[in-house]
Amino acid sequence: MNISNELPEKVTTIRQVDKVVVRFSGDSGDGMQLTGMQFTDTAALAGNDTTTFPDYPSEIRAPVGTVAGVSGFQVHFGSTEIYTAGDSFDVIVAMNAAALKVDMPRLKKGGIIIANLQGFDKKNLALAEYPDGVNPLEDSSLENYIVHKVDITKLTKECLAGSGLGMKEIDRSKNMFVLGLLLWMFDKTLDNTIQFIQDKFSKKPEIADANIKVLKAGFNYGESAEIFTTQFKIAPARLPSGTYRNITGNHAAAIGLVAASEKSGLPLFLGSYPITPATDILHDLSKYKGNGVKTFQAEDEIAAICSSIGASYTGSLAVTTTSGPGMSLKTEALGLAAMLELPLVVIDVQRGGPSTGLPTKTEQSDLLMAMHGRHGEAPLPVLAASSPSDCFETVYEACKIAVEHMTPVIVLSDGYIANGSEPWRFPKDEDLASIKVNFLKEANGENGKVLPYKRDENLVRPWIKAGTKNLEHRIGGLEKENDTGNVSYEAKNHEKMTKLRAEKVKRIQSFIPPAKIDNGNERAKLLVLGWGSTYGAIKTAVKESIDEGFDVAHIHLRYINPLPKNLGWLLFGFEKVLIPEMNSGQLLQLIRAEFLIPATGFSKVQGLPFTTAEIKERIIRMS
């Protein structure tokens, strides 16, 4: 079939736009995540700034065609800087009726719907629970939108007729038709995707050829079908000059660990147990065996952290990765690690809780657990990453602090930034801060005595690698005497050691950068104080508010324990402080308790990130 020969007269209008939000939406098995990621990669390679938001159900294959089974991938791309995945969509690709039903409420007025016709047959409409006889594509409910009904399933079948592939395989490639069509719509090339398909199916050339054929068919369809009259052009973004790549938060965390291992010269050991949404870090690190990375898939969350403690005792850069429920299981061992004063990095990729909660949805509800979730008093440094690429720097920093201050460090990420992606002007090897490792080489006490808890001026004890000659020593969970590490039940000693351990963590304040204003000025009336993945939404909201004349500023925290030294002074300068969080007010509690200021909280606990509009509305209300 060659449509272009049949329709030689088609005229296409080209419109320049600044930014667009596209939502790919379909069944869990429709391949929307892959389609979205490929589209994003192509947009990024073309120089657009991008932010993505994969939004999928926790079931691997929820009942086909139902609302519960809808898997969405949202990409916001543009020629200006993009900090969020977008509040609402310009374009929805709806592979079935359920997808449209779920995502319709957030389509902008006048937005474009590309609907897969066969996904709106009687069966699919019933599965999506539309009332009998109602089809949104055929009644007037979509008259304020531009609707393109495309029989993607049929067109894909026709394209692959005679390919020798089975119906199942043919049906599976329909997402490539969608991708081809969208790439045409936004004036992107197919090269990147063709390369991707060839690499992915290098051992199955017939599948590769079929997918490429369907991809091209989708592209050609856009070019030639009369219904598509407009193409959108988005110029490359004016980002700071440099070399960029696209990165997700989990991958950034993984390579942050590898980088810290390389720069410190310490072998990397990851003890981990699979848990959504943290598992990709385990997957990614398992690929770096060639760099000597050891990944240990432990029998449970407890063994995961315990094996890491063991590895740390032998002088490895030891890490464990998890999400909320796993974090709870690790808390006893975290107490041990705090007591032993061994370096350890714990990455908690937060999700909706408590219990199994919303495993694939995002939340910032583990902050207080990270701060206080241990038996006894065991303060630990807590850092939070603010964007996908920031996971790299935050994890790298965490490794540096853990090793240089002999302490476990907790890193908080969350489902939104872990799976979301953005372009990243990545650093070079030589740009990365050095990580100082000082293993004890010889006895540090008199007469060859080993003093495992003899502290330096920062109260840091020496790291003694098991296996070092003449430095045999025992450490343990029982309270110990300073210097010698000998077990001590002496009353005053326990108080002294409790204070020493806390003070050691507190002194890290002198090694972290001061808090700084991200946007606005120090004399503004209102401060929006954020932490973690709310960065993009707050940044955009504050920026837009300032442009509209509101007196507002933004500070975003990476270091939550200890807090930056200057934070109090900065906070006291603002009349009002607003703290938006995807929890019921956890940083709010910490800030109020620490600085005794009447900060105002703004909660969202829906498993979804804040929209810019939600935060902006609060800013306006408080201004």
Place this chain on the structure above:
Amino acid sequence: METLSLDTNEKLNPKDFSSGMEVKWCPGCGDYSILKQVQTIFPDLGIEKEKFVFISGIGCSSRFTYYMDTYGIHSIHGRAAAIASGVKAANPDLDVWIVSGDGDAFSIGGNHFIHLMRKNFDVNYLVFNNQIYSLTKGQYSPTSERGKITKSSPYGSIEEPFNPSELALGAKASFVSRTLDREPKHMQTMLKRAHAHKGTSFVEVYQNCPVFNDGTFFPFSDKETKKEEALFLENGKPLIFGNNEDKGIRLDGLKPVVVDLNSNGFSASDLWIHDENDKTKANLISRFFDAEFNDTFPRPFGVIYAEERPVYEEDMQHQIEEIKTKKGKISLNKILSGDKTWNIL
């Protein structure tokens, strides 16, 4: 079997392994004997002192770590095996010993126990089994017998105990053995065998708790009863026991039967010959413990099962080396940039 040897001529002696810390077990505790046997055989193992690492959990047994002048972590309840896995995976050169009790290993640490056996790290796992919780002052443990009267079971325990060697075999242990505190020479042999075995070596040590469970294992060591109640296994030798070495065990199909060597016309050559490498037989031996056999069968001590199979940390290392050779190390700059980049001018 040892691959490491001392590079100096100075021979260590048992005292070199004493940390000098005051040992605080109760007088008469079986743990003293275990500490002594370990310290006695260590100089003979031919390992540099700094390579030894002891990892223990919580319980009376787990204080062991503090008394050895080696590297060690006295950790948290039940987790010694998990910590030891990390130690051995991260540094396969270390000579790792896990010290645990019946509660620590089989109850709170049960999951780590079975997975350690399955993964087969080359470590030694000593479980001091006294069939009671002692550090918490006397509650029934997962190895206490049904009906056991303790503070938490004043009317008798209603739980079926674990059979540790059967549990270990079921978890695919590659070395399963049993010894007891009152048989120092036998224990030394078992410790040496465990150390020589490449893979996870499980040594169950019957250990008397004089305070909360005194005398539980005395039938296996008291002169008057020992010969009838205990069977000391030797590889390649027939299963013979009894006061006058007049009883034997033979296999009737897959059914073990106790036979009288004097009266029934059976001689040693009719008996079951112990074969450490035979898993079917090992399973049967481990079941002498069960009610079905317990009354008439002696309790076996010695190496019940031994099998050479791949050890975790070596496979892990091999895989790394293989990938290093095949794909090489990726430069940090390449890791940072990934495969696809673009420039913005």
